[in-house]
Amino acid sequence: MGKLDKLQPAAVWNIFEKMSDIPRGSGNEAGVQNMFKAWAKERGLGCKEDAVGNLLVSIPGTKGLEKGAPVLIQGHVDMVCEKNAATKHDFEKDPLKLRINGDWVSAEGTTLGADNGIGVAMGLALADDKTVAHGPVEVLLTVDEERGLTGAAGVEAGFFTSTKMINLDSEQDDAIFIGCAGGRDTQYTLKNKSARAPKDSAGRKVTISGLKGGHSGLDIHTHRGNAIKILTRALQAAAEVMDVRLVEINGGSMRNAIPREAEAKVVIDRKLGRKFKQTIDACLKKVKAEELAGTDDGFTWKSTAVQAPRSFSLTSSKTTLSLLSAIPNGVTGMSMDIAGLVESSTNLGVVKTHGSKVGTVCCSRSSVMSVLEELVIQHRTIGELAGAEVVQPEGYPGWQPNMKSPILAVTRAKYKQAFGVEAELLAIHAGLECGLLTEKYPSLDIVSFGPNITGAQSPDEKVQISSVQKIWKLFAATVKEVAKG
Numbered sequence: 001m002g003k004l005d006k007l008q009p010a011a012v013w014n015i016f017e018k019m020s021d022i023p024r025g026s027g028n029e030a031g032v033q034n035m036f037k038a039w040a041k042e043r044g045l046g047c048k049e050d051a052v053g054n055l056l057v058s059i060p061g062t063k064g065l066e067k068g069a070p071v072l073i074q075g076h077v078d079m080v081c082e083k084n085a086a087t088k089h090d091f092e093k094d095p096l097k098l099r100i101n102g103d104w105v106s107a108e109g110t111t112l113g114a115d116n117g118i119g120v121a122m123g124l125a126l127a128d129d130k131t132v133a134h135g136p137v138e139v140l141l142t143v144d145e146e147r148g149l150t151g152a153a154g155v156e157a158g159f160f161t162s163t164k165m166i167n168l169d170s171e172q173d174d175a176i177f178i179g180c181a182g183g184r185d186t187q188y189t190l191k192n193k194s195a196r197a198p199k200d201s202a203g204r205k206v207t208i209s210g211l212k213g214g215h216s217g218l219d220i221h222t223h224r225g226n227a228i229k230i231l232t233r234a235l236q237a238a239a240e241v242m243d244v245r246l247v248e249i250n251g252g253s254m255r256n257a258i259p260r261e262a263e264a265k266v267v268i269d270r271k272l273g274r275k276f277k278q279t280i281d282a283c284l285k286k287v288k289a290e291e292l293a294g295t296d297d298g299f300t301w302k303s304t305a306v307q308a309p310r311s312f313s314l315t316s317s318k319t320t321l322s323l324l325s326a327i328p329n330g331v332t333g334m335s336m337d338i339a340g341l342v343e344s345s346t347n348l349g350v351v352k353t354h355g356s357k358v359g360t361v362c363c364s365r366s367s368v369m370s371v372l373e374e375l376v377i378q379h380r381t382i383g384e385l386a387g388a389e390v391v392q393p394e395g396y397p398g399w400q401p402n403m404k405s406p407i408l409a410v411t412r413a414k415y416k417q418a419f420g421v422e423a424e425l426l427a428i429h430a431g432l433e434c435g436l437l438t439e440k441y442p443s444l445d446i447v448s449f450g451p452n453i454t455g456a457q458s459p460d461e462k463v464q465i466s467s468v469q470k471i472w473k474l475f476a477a478t479v480k481e482v483a484k485g
């Protein structure tokens, strides 16, 4: 007897519970994929695996729809492994301890893996739930989504035959998702000249803290302060009225997070200590009052005296601050199709000093690939103008909203029919597997939807039972209609 035996739709919860017994952190999907191979074999379903470990399970159409239009249902089998400090759980060995609390299913002290286990279960449940009519279905079970989308990136052209696809990795049941952003990083390295600090100079350390930070895609429209940018402005203000030589500058910890803290050591004329502090304070007070009120009220700064016998040369210091000033940051464009959607953005995520080298990392995103390309060129040329070495590793593609998508029209109509209201149309300003799949299957027609999941990627993750039933209803109606072509 499983914990979820009484929940409806039974076929979905049954598969979800089976998955929850097998550890499946990103990179450790062999166990769950083997279970699904055996599961497919038991049912006489076609099942093939690709070089990176993705599975494709083929479910024939139901009576009368055997020759219907095929549809690809896609979800990722891996999950984020997070637990509370007090929880004893081995993510390599232990099954998740599922529990039901009112209308919600969660796991005791750990992530639940409803992201994206519930989507995977819905796709496969078409084989077990005999009440749903559908055409030929291909269920694509990808690996390693959470760490870097490498499963979806590894799907080769020709692996599946459907030209329409439903991704079930969304987490909000009143919306249909129709796009996501692609992304590409830029890494700058400035090689500075270092020199002994001039006679009669003094060291100062300026620290920026108390900012909220957040995800560099999903939170970029919130106007939260970027600690590196704010620090740079304060130092630039001082550099306008005196010589400011950098000793080091450091801030941020992840390319895809808005930096919350930053700190610089500088060398200034000993007699100008007071003026330095006044200039920094005046600049930052203004930023706090005019730009961060209401969004980052915790913002604070400090400037203290430190020892600094060496620094970068004045020219190198100016170039470093100029580069950090010139690098674009924040929202660079809004979508014309979807009100309120950030189309393009860039985040100055990390700056780090190693000896006399200053490294900077930026993360750019756009749902329009040509716009992303332009951002990438902009980053590169700014770096080149500053004489920095610029590296731009390969990025990942976005999924551009297509308001004329036939599968979107079907899904919207079925949503309205089932629930009496229009679904909201949303896109997300972050990566989804859909973007990568369109790279090898450019004409693939996609929508994404899924049940309400809250607290994903944390031990508070839970999925709403009534919402799974709602989405199942939409899913069943949509696959049936798609089969009719």
Ligand SMILES: [Zn+2]
Residues within 6 Å of the ligand: 076, 115, 116, 145, 169
């Ligand atoms: Zn997911």
